[in-house]
Amino acid sequence: MEWADELATRVSGPQVVNDSKTPSGTVHVGSLRGPVILDVIVRALRTAGHETTLLYGVDDLDAMDAQALLTPDAVERYMGVPLAHIPDQVSDGHASYARHHAQVFIDLFADLGINPDRYYWMSDIYPTGEMDPFIRVALDRAQIVRDLYRRVSNVQHPETWHPILVICETCGKVGTTIVTKWDGERVYYECRRDLVTWAHGCGTSGWVAPFGGRAKLPWNLEWAAQWSLFGVTIEPCGKDLATAGGSRDRSDAVAREVFDREPPINVPYEFLNIAGRKMSTSKGRGAAAHRIVEVIPPDQLRTLFIRPRPNHAIEFDPEGTDAIPRLFDEFDRLADATAGRPVKGELPPGYASLFRYALRDASADPAAEAAAYHPSFAHLAFLAQVPGADIAALVATEKGEALSPRETEILDERLAAARAWLAGYAPERARMVVRDDLPPDANHLDPEQRAFLATLAEVATATGGPDGGEAWQTTIFQTAAGLGLPPGRAFAALYLAFLGRPNGPRAGWLLASLDREFVATRLLGAARAGATMSPAGGTT
Numbered sequence: 001m002e003w004a005d006e007l008a009t010r011v012s013g014p015q016v017v018n019d020s021k022t023p024s025g026t027v028h029v030g031s032l033r034g035p036v037i038l039d040v041i042v043r044a045l046r047t048a049g050h051e052t053t054l055l056y057g058v059d060d061l062d063a064m065d066a067q068a069l070l071t072p073d074a075v076e077r078y079m080g081v082p083l084a085h086i087p088d089q090v091s092d093g094h095a096s097y098a099r100h101h102a103q104v105f106i107d108l109f110a111d112l113g114i115n116p117d118r119y120y121w122m123s124d125i126y127p128t129g130e131m132d133p134f135i136r137v138a139l140d141r142a143q144i145v146r147d148l149y150r151r152v153s154n155v156q157h158p159e160t161w162h163p164i165l166v167i168c169e170t171c172g173k174v175g176t177t178i179v180t181k182w183d184g185e186r187v188y189y190e191c192r193r194d195l196v197t198w199a200h201g202c203g204t205s206g207w208v209a210p211f212g213g214r215a216k217l218p219w220n221l222e223w224a225a226q227w228s229l230f231g232v233t234i235e236p237c238g239k240d241l242a243t244a245g246g247s248r249d250r251s252d253a254v255a256r257e258v259f260d261r262e263p264p265i266n267v268p269y270e271f272l273n274i275a276g277r278k279m280s281t282s283k284g285r286g287a288a289a290h291r292i293v294e295v296i297p298p299d300q301l302r303t304l305f306i307r308p309r310p311n312h313a314i315e316f317d318p319e320g321t322d323a324i325p326r327l328f329d330e331f332d333r334l335a336d337a338t339a340g341r342p343v344k345g346e347l348p349p350g351y352a353s354l355f356r357y358a359l360r361d362a363s364a365d366p367a368a369e370a371a372a373y374h375p376s377f378a379h380l381a382f383l384a385q386v387p388g389a390d391i392a393a394l395v396a397t398e399k400g401e402a403l404s405p406r407e408t409e410i411l412d413e414r415l416a417a418a419r420a421w422l423a424g425y426a427p428e429r430a431r432m433v434v435r436d437d438l439p440p441d442a443n444h445l446d447p448e449q450r451a452f453l454a455t456l457a458e459v460a461t462a463t464g465g466p467d468g469g470e471a472w473q474t475t476i477f478q479t480a481a482g483l484g485l486p487p488g489r490a491f492a493a494l495y496l497a498f499l500g501r502p503n504g505p506r507a508g509w510l511l512a513s514l515d516r517e518f519v520a521t522r523l524l525g526a527a528r529a530g531a532t533m534s535p536a537g538g539t540t
């Protein structure tokens with residue numbers, strides 16, 4: 001995390017860190033990368049002793065421009081209307097479409113340890129008149145704005161175009177209006193039927209004073225005006241906005257040439273891709289942020305976003321893969337390294353600071369958190385499927401002593417995540433159901449496998465039989481070896497006998513977690529079930 005710590009050494013004086021978002025629809029997990037990076041910057045600044053304010057804005061006067069997000073009957077009426085002026089399509093009590101989607105997203109922040117000092121909504125800011133001075137300057141300097149768009153981004157506006165979007169007094173749309181005159185107090189606007197292809201204006205035209213919430217600045221000017229209004233010193237932004245000649249370059253130029261202010265320091269960050277696709281807010285792909293948090297707890301979700309440097313894209317494919325268990329393993333590796341325990345594989349530079357920033361609780365003691373016992377996620381996912389298993393007792397046995405209250409919290413959180421993972425994301429091979437009765441497929445066992453199961457049944461019931469997952473695993477290997485049976489076929493026999501399928505997770509732990517009498521009976525039953533079949537019984 002040297003990038004954040006290094007940034008903190010480069011700045012001086014009080015800092016204002018800002019980000020804002022257009023609440024255009026369901027927000028996907030990738031959109032949380034920005035807020036997490038924002039929070040890491042704030043923590044680094046505060047650790048370095050800078051007085052720091054974190055702001056988070058909602059650009060909710062932006063026009064609705066994605067038809068797919070509206071119910072069909074709402075398209076003609078609401079395309080081009082500010083998001084804040086569209087009714088909540090879900091009708092669950094939010095004041096508007098914008099409030100619904102922004103709130104669902106913002107509600108995730110506190111759990112992730114992200115606590116902005118202030119949230120602001122542009123639909124609240126414009127009516128206060130705070131934006132009026134910037135609107136006036138932008139209109140007075142319309143020629144500079146037009147030149148700058150042409151120079152920086154090769155965007156050519158007509159000579160009469162003015163940088164302000166009036167909210168049509170008749171139809172309420174903002175995406176369909178154009179301003180062509182400014183007399184120093186009022187603008188002349190037209191709500192055109194065909195200004196844009198995605199929304200239709202109503203034909204209204206006239207003079208209006210564009211202040212107090214009756215108009216908004218186009219996005220690049222609004223962004224730069226936010227920097228001036230709030231005194232923003234640092235603002236990270238997504239790679240899509242940070243391209244040469246792109247949105248950020250335009251707003252930087254507006255800040256300097258129109259509002260006479262240096263733009264904030266940029267920290268461009270890359271996207272999170274789900275299975276190779278860029279996460280898109282409006283296309284409805286991938287995993288919704290508010291669903292992912294049910295299966296990835298805060299510390300691990302923060303790890304997902306900050307383990308790679310901001311300028312590295314994240315590939316994440318949570319469905320039907322081990323991506324989520326691997327994320328827990330990586331967090332545990334960072335914890336081990338931070339606690340001075342040996343770890344496998346290379347460590348990222350600054351791993352201890354990475355671990356510290358991964359913790360949701362900024363005031364937590366990283367040394368204590370690193371030292372705490374973290375049960376393996378994959379193992380918990382397995383135990384969660386064992387009927388009647390006393391998981392807390394089994395985990396305490398593995399640890400070698402009772403769990404501390406904090407460790408019990410970690411266990412509970414991980415167990416809930418493991419259950420959610422099994423329910424919604426886990427690959428088929430991670431799931432298992434111990435059959436109450438001998439599965440019919442046990443009939444396909446060959447004579448060698450039956451002999452192995454019968455021998456194992458004897459070992460299981462003998463005095464001093466295996467106790468615990470490791471011991472069972474060793475016994476399975478030794479028994480198979482003693483009979484000259486390859487381990488793969490030995491394990492397959494166990495999975496068939498208990499789970500009714502040819503593969504499964506951790507057979508030794510499975511047997512250890514079941515009642516010994518049940519295990520012995522099932523092993524014998526499977527050994528005999530095959531024996532009653534024809535000698536040529538099928539093998540796999």
Ligand SMILES: [Zn+2]
Pocket residue numbers: 088090091092093094099100
């Ligand atoms: Zn709602």
Ligand SMILES: [Zn+2]
Pocket residue numbers: 168169170171172173191201202203204
């Ligand atoms: Zn109109």
